Amino acid sequence: MASIDRRSFLRVATTAVAAGAVTPDLAVDSVDSDKGLMTTPVQATPEVTKILARYIVSARYEDLSATVRKEGLRTLLNWIGVAVGGSRHETVSIAAEALAPFSGPPQASILGRRERFDVMNAAFINGVSSHIFDYDDTHLKTIIHPAGPVVAAILALAEFRPIDGRNFLNALVVGVETECRIGNAVYPDHYDRGWHITGTAGVFGAAASAGKLLGLSEQRMIWALGLAASQPVGFRESFGSMNKSFNPGRAASNGLFAAFLASKNFTSSDQMIEAKRGWANTISTKQDYKEIVDGLGSRYESALNTYKPFACGIVMHPAIDAAIQLREQYHLDATRIESIHLRVNPLVLELTGKKAPTTGLEGKFSIYHAVAVAIVEGAAGERQFSDRAVQDPTIVHLRSCVVPVVDTTVKPSQVEMTMLLKDGRKLEKSIQHAKGSLESPMTDSDIEAKFIDLAKEILPPNQIRALIDLCWNLEKLPDASAIAKATVPV
Template sequence: MNVHHAITEISGPTITEQLTDFIMDCEYSTVPDEVIQRFRMFILDYLGVALTGSYSRSSEIIAQVVEELGGKETATVVGRSYKANAALGALVNGTTGHAVEMDDDHRTSVLHPAVAVVPAAMAAAELVGAKGDKLIEGVICGYELMCRIGDAFLGTMYDEGFHPTGACGVFGAAAAAGKILGLDRDQMVAALGIAGTQAAGLEEWKTDGSWIKRLHPGKSAEAGILSVLLAKNGYTGPSTIIEGVHGFLKAFSFERKWDVNMILDGLGTEYRGYGTSFKPYAGCRFYHQVIDATLALTSEHKIDAASVKDAKVRVYRTAYQTLCTPKSRRYRPTSVVDAQFSIPFSVAASIIHGPVMPVHYSEEAIHDPAVLDLCARVEGIPDDEYEKGYPARFPTEVTINTYDGRSVTAYRDLPSGDPENPIYEEKGRFEREIVEKFRALLGYLPDYADRTDTMVSRLSALGPQDDVTELLSLFTPAGRA
């Protein structure tokens, strides 16, 4: 692995220029069919999660603020009866999509691409009346830039206090919107330069379980739209925004280390975004393999909550620090966010309820005495050897001890929903499970029940014939099947 530091002189095309060449060359007609279908499913997954998230209190607040701000009504706002301007519509949709912690996740770059990229792509498509093929092109470009730039930090951006989704999301959003709006090469380079200076997203939400994490992808989506519109009208941005001596890699890296090769290797031939995972459960992706192991044990050994004496969860240190500390809030959540980022709470909830969904992290659910009682008997254990496997793997060992003397253990290092998990060697299973998840989420939303089949069929075949605005109307109160 070649670890690089900031450079003062650029010879040949900059990273931004090389990424722009990829964006210019990416065409729906030349992308492999399996990649097109995978990204249709990513868009479907995002919309199901965002519609579910639109009912969250944090989503209601930002939607209300944007509605009061007013402006040109071009962008559909998921779950709402009004439209917003492109930038603010992307802001709401990105924020809403992150509210219930079921949006997709790219394991090695440790970020959530859909919630930054798809809202920007949607808003851009509605601005110009783009069809479904252009929406897909934009989303592919956005995922590719966001995941590749995130990969360069080698899983350590969190250690610097930054949220990779917020910081890297601006590039994905700008790439998606710029592709759809037809920027030329110079404009696209400028747009990425403008986007990079707006990168943000602090991890301080961990201190008190507040909502700012949900805002990060929304701000990325908004910044992407703004960057593209500015560049299209002649605003300039540096082509060295990524690797320059004052650039993104230096500013956001931990101990000033990164690997540029992770951005450029295979660019144009390997679709890094294709390896994005979907979340089958609500809550932080870092513990989904914990839930997999817990559910496997309870099912295989017929263990119910009443029989559990205690449980021990050995995890890589990054997960332990994020999801087991501080104990005062991981064992007694004071907010929904606290519970969404708690291994003890989520293990207890999965033992009692099975696969955990947003309903299991409601304001009422996080104070359920039965869950909290069992939660107190779940111990997290940090493992430095397991940490060496992160972020390529999420090594985890779950042991459940029962009152009748049994002790059973399961090991997992790739969560379900990750395309590298061996269960997805079965052709079509990955896409099928995303559809099943979508239907499960919509099952909690009776107002949209009569549209579910139409949503699935339309998005599963999304292409040049589909009007994006008409399609998105299905995800608003006034939409019709």
């Protein structure tokens, strides 16, 4: 490699930075200060924050394919269902009671309830409500729950300023695209370190979607993304407690906060995602910026969204699917089961290894409870992850028979189940892709049935049907806030 003196290199590097090829930090760090030699190649890190902001600002509803638009509607419908369904949970009531004395004007609805809060607090509470059952959508590549931060933010915003359905759907897609692409860039290292990626990446989705609807310029959108980067929220330690649902709720309100500040010229660094001391380099050892910038506007992560048939951590779904299939096939009686052996991916015990859950929220992160309740009750909806279910004596006994074994060759989408019965029979079931995955997706009818089951104790049947129809017909609505208002019990 030819030598180059430091002054000449810095002049070249400065030119490259000005042209947008590399960041200043990366350019200077490529020089050996003692020898005056370039010891490592200059890394042409793209100006990710700027490129992403440009996409967000320019993205148009008219450019969305029918497939992407349809998945956006499915995302909305599923999210409204789980938010209404979760609205009466103790967690949501506590949040509403705690924040009511400090709420501003009654600007936005709390889905499934009669209270109204200011936009910021409504976004937070609705984000909490939508995640408390752990029944919301999942981007399987990153385990991000995309809709919570995004829809909670922009639905509250839609009640503050008029937004038509097409613009609302476009903002929803843009927000999901933003958070999932950013998540792709740092997953799995970021997640393995203990961050709750729905909160840490979700704040970008909320800021992008809200900023889109506020009409931010490219520069203001850059600042909004920068302010979002400064507000990562959520650790995996919170799983099994109310705190887990706090994370997408806070991501929603933090994203709004960032967009509102940026709209008034509250500045940030122009490189907050990719800079040496920015978001990605600070919270992860993996930074694949191509995941963020490549194929913007042509490759859609939002088209890969999935919807849960079971109200618990996604890594348990293959085991639940296997348990229910064996139960139905052999008409199993829990008292006749000797043991249930599972070969599972390491994430299963890492995330859901609680052997003796005492609350419904803890049960959502117990592979032992999930398998036991699926066999006893033949389902794994929110009622199967209630305090009642985790304390049921039959279920408590059966979960002691569940024996999961980690196998690194088993993918997160897979499980191998072997059930030994007291009469000597051995039953086996292998799952490659559980119900609800991209390979075995929830149908529109499945999502509607899930919605109805979640909402039936909160809203009357005619109101539920009207609300479902509003979601499917979002693109025709002159005012998207009609959906939020239609969730309020009459």
